[in-house]
Amino acid sequence: MSHAIHKPIGPGGWLGILGGGQLGRMTALAAARLGIRCHVFTPEREGPAEQVCARATIAPYQDLVALDRFAQSVDALTFEFENVPAASLAALEHNRPGGRVLPLRPGPRALEIAQDRVREKTFFGELGIPTAPWHPIDGPIALQAALLAVGGPAILKTNRLGYDGKGQVRLKPGDDATAAWNALGGVPAVLEGMVPFTAEVSVIIARGVDGATACFEPTENVHRNGILHTSTVPARLTPAQIEQAKAIALTAARALDLVGLLAVELFVAPDGALLANEMAPRPHNSGHWTMDACHADQFEQLVRAVCGLPLGDPGRFRPMRMTNLIGVDAETWPAILARPGARLHLYGKADCRPGRKMGHVNDPFDPAGDAR
Ligand SMILES: Nc1ncnc2c1ncn2[C@@H]1O[C@H](COP(=O)(O)OP(=O)(O)O)[C@@H](O)[C@H]1O
Ligand SMILES: [Mg+2]
Numbered sequence: 001m002s003h004a005i006h007k008p009i010g011p012g013g014w015l016g017i018l019g020g021g022q023l024g025r026m027t028a029l030a031a032a033r034l035g036i037r038c039h040v041f042t043p044e045r046e047g048p049a050e051q052v053c054a055r056a057t058i059a060p061y062q063d064l065v066a067l068d069r070f071a072q073s074v075d076a077l078t079f080e081f082e083n084v085p086a087a088s089l090a091a092l093e094h095n096r097p098g099g100r101v102l103p104l105r106p107g108p109r110a111l112e113i114a115q116d117r118v119r120e121k122t123f124f125g126e127l128g129i130p131t132a133p134w135h136p137i138d139g140p141i142a143l144q145a146a147l148l149a150v151g152g153p154a155i156l157k158t159n160r161l162g163y164d165g166k167g168q169v170r171l172k173p174g175d176d177a178t179a180a181w182n183a184l185g186g187v188p189a190v191l192e193g194m195v196p197f198t199a200e201v202s203v204i205i206a207r208g209v210d211g212a213t214a215c216f217e218p219t220e221n222v223h224r225n226g227i228l229h230t231s232t233v234p235a236r237l238t239p240a241q242i243e244q245a246k247a248i249a250l251t252a253a254r255a256l257d258l259v260g261l262l263a264v265e266l267f268v269a270p271d272g273a274l275l276a277n278e279m280a281p282r283p284h285n286s287g288h289w290t291m292d293a294c295h296a297d298q299f300e301q302l303v304r305a306v307c308g309l310p311l312g313d314p315g316r317f318r319p320m321r322m323t324n325l326i327g328v329d330a331e332t333w334p335a336i337l338a339r340p341g342a343r344l345h346l347y348g349k350a351d352c353r354p355g356r357k358m359g360h361v362n363d364p365f366d367p368a369g370d371a372r
Contacts, residue, residue, distance in 0.1 A: 006076070006101075006103050006209070006308060007308070008209075008307060008308035008309055009036060009075045009076055009305070009307035009308060009309075010035070010036070010309070011034065011035030011036065012035060012036075012037075013036050013037070013075045013076075013306060013307065014036070014037050014038070014039055014055075014073060014074040014075050015027075015031050015036050015037070015038050015039070015074060015075065015076055015077075015078065015079060015182055015249055015303065015306065016038070016039050016040075016041065016070060016073070016074030016076065016077040016078070017038055017039070017040045017041070017049060017053070017077075017078055017079070018040075018041050018042075018061075018077065018079040018080070018081055018084050018089075019040075019041075019042060019049070019079055019080035019081025019084070019371075020021070020040050020041075020042025020043075020044050020047035020048065020049040020050055020056075020079070020080075020081075021042075021047065021048055021080060021081065021347075022048045022049075022214060022347040022349075022357060022359075023047065023080035023283045024038075024040055024042070024048065024049030024053075024080040024081075025048040025049040025051065025052050025347060025348065026283065026288075026291070026299045026345070027049075027078070027080060027299045027302055027303060028040065028049055028053045029052055029053050029299065029301070030297065030299035030300040030303050031067055031303045032052070033300070034300070034303060034304075034307075035308060036212060036303060037053075037054040037055070038053045038054060038055070039053065039054065039055040039056070039057065039070065039073055039074050040053040040055070040056045040057070041056075041057045041059065041061075041066070041067065041070045041165060042056065042057075042058060042081075043058065043060045043278075043283075045056070045058050045350075047346040047348075047352070048063065048348050048349060049080075051348045052348075057069070057070045059116055059271070061081075061084050061085070061088070062088075062349070064088070064091075065214050067088065067092055068092070071092045071096065071102050072096075073196060074102070075102075075103075075307075076091070076102070076103045076104075076105060076306050076308075077089075077092065077102055077103065077104045077105070077306075078104075078105055078106075078260060078282075078302065078306045079111070079282065080282055080283065082111060082114065082115060082280065082281075082282060082345065083115065083161060084111075085241070087108075087310065089104055089108050089111065090108040092104065092152045093108070094097075094255075096298065101325075103259075103306070103308075105209075105259040105260045105305065105306040106256065106258045106259055106260040106261075106262075106281045106282075107256075107257070107258075107259070107288070109256060109257075109280035110258050110262070111281060113256070114278075114279055114280055114281050115160055115235065116159055116160055117157060117158075117159045117160070117162075117189075117190045118136050118159055118188075118190060118213070118276070120278060120279060121134050121190065123252070123255070124252070124276045124311045127251050128250065128251075129248050129252065129276045130257070130274070130275050130276065131192075131275055131276050132192045132193050132267070132277070133149075133150060133192065133193040134190050134191065134192045134193070134273055135149060135150070135190065135191045136159075136188070136190055137156065137181070137189040137190060137191050138188055138191075139181065139190065140177045140178040140180075140181045140232050141177075143156065143177040143180060143181055143189075143191060144177040145172075146191040147171060147172075147173055147174075147175065147177060147191065148173065150173075150191060150193045151173060151191060152172070152173065153170065153171070153172050153193075153194035154170070154171045154172070154191050154192060154193055154194055155168055155169070155171070155191070155192050156168065156169050156170075156171055156180055156181075156184060156189050156190075156191050156192075157186050157189060157190055157192065157195055158185070158187050158188070158189050159187065159188040159189055160187075160188075161188060161237070164226050164228075165186060165223070165225065165226015165227065166357070167261075168184075168226070169184060169192070171191075178356040182202035186258065187293065195267045195269060195275055196269075196270055196276070197268055197269060197270075197275075198268050198269075198270055199235070199236060199237075199265035199267075199268040200219055200220070200221045200222070200223065200265065200266070200267055200268070200277075201218045201219060201220050201221060201235050201237060201245060201265075201266050201267065201268060201274075202218065202219055202221055202231075202263055202264060202265045202284065202287075203218040203219075203245040203246060203248065203249045203263070203264050203265060204216045204249070204261055204262070204263045204264075204283075204284055204286070204290075204298055204300070205246070205250060205253050205261070205262050205264075206261050206301035206302065206304070206311050206327075207251040207253045207254075207258050207259060207260070207262070207305060208259065208303050208304070208305050208308070208309075208310065208311050209259055209305070211223060211254075211290050211306040212257045212310070212311055213250060213253060213311075214296075214301060214311040214312070214313070214314040214319075215246045215250065215314060216287060216290055216294065216298065216314045216316075217233055217234065217235075217242065217314075217316055218235050218237060218241075218242055218245040218246070218266075219231040219232060219233050219234060219235055219286050219287070219289060220233070220237075221265075221276065221286050225355070227324065227326060227355065227357075228285045228286060228324055229270045229291075229323065229324060230321055230322060230323050230324070230351040231285075231286045231287075231288065231289050231321070231322040232289075232301065232319075232320070232321045232322075232365055233289055233293065233316060233319060233320050233321075233365070234319060234367060238272070241268070241274060242271065244274050245266060245274055248264055248274065248276060249262060249264050252264060252279060256281070258281060259305055260281060260282070260302055260306050261282060261283055261284070261287075261298060261302045261305065261307060261354065262279060262280070262281050263279060263280045263281075263282070263283075263284030263286065263287060264276055264279045265277040265278050265279070265286070276348075282302075283298050283299055283302055285324065285357070285360075286322075288322045288360050288362070289320045289321070289322040289362055290314070290316075291319035291343070291345065291362060292320060292343040292362040293316050293317060293318055293319075293362070294313075294314055294315060294316050294317070295312060295313035295314070295315050295317065296311070296312025296313055296314060300312055301314065318364060319364065319365040319366065319367055320362055320363070320364060321362070321363050321364075322360050322361070322362050322366040323360060323361050323363070324357060324360050325346075325357070325358045325359040326351060326354075326355060326356065326357060326358065327352055327353060327354045327355060327356055327363060328354075329358065330346065330352060330358035330359050331352070333346065336361050339363070341362050341364045342346040342359065342361050342362070343363075344359065344361050345359050345360050345361070345362070346358065346359035346367070347359050
């Protein structure tokens, strides 16, 4: 494996992060704790990551000169923003002076597959990981046929660039396929059968340069208006389902030869089966509970993995619920600070827009008093 030829990056080393949002911010904070400095590349001035990074380059992702200079200043590279063109990342990794290879972790393949719903679902299928029934859609005629084939409630999703429920419409048989196709902008899409899930869960695995893995316990997720609202551990899963969720993450991470983090979102079907929804090769909002409940949280695991260091212990030492602070929710911060046990994480975002992730809070959780 090519990963193994690189020396580990320890205290005093430089980690490059592409993307300047909250995931980059929390990665940089974790790196700082290990004595590793971060250089962030972001188009956004004074964003969440820039505020806590030792160095920042503010430039558009298309600025190849700035990207190249950035690459020269770091020992390894990771990303928090998934829509950096995978080809530009591959060029950054390989076109280094003196034939040096700059480790990009995870590599471009994980990104390419996770950026594209058709490739992602095909990938799951090839690994024997079940998903909802799905059909690739390239126009209204294909959509009409797929709606008939699904034969019940369905959800049309753009193939690329969807997040927080954006780029989706819900449909039922008999709905106007042309109108739905146009509503999503006439771009390649997938139609999925709606899963009448009893719960949504997700699982995050870290994989190191040497192939060692450390998987967090699956968490149970509740969405509101398409945006993650809470993540709770322990999830209401049987021991067999927990093992199954972890096995899915392990299978996918190995198949990608991933170095870094992989988050997999799953539906719990009415018969108890786990169906993969989507995956992300980066820290995930549904893993923020690990910051206050695990020996090593997801951001520290990412830093350890991409720097070629041994992974930490993903074990959980208490039940926890993460609640996202969306838009004006963040204005309740004084009450959160006053709440015993609550751990507040704010992202340093200046303007508070509706639907914007401003922060999150982790609260100790009592499974006995659960009102989920
Ligand atoms: N096939 C499906 N069946 C039922 N619910 C779905 C399905 N696909 C998506 N959803 C709901 O919509 C949410 C967002 O969809 P997802 O594919 O995860 O896109 P995003 O990239 O916006 O997170 C899911 O977390 C789930 O609540
Ligand atoms: Mg999702």
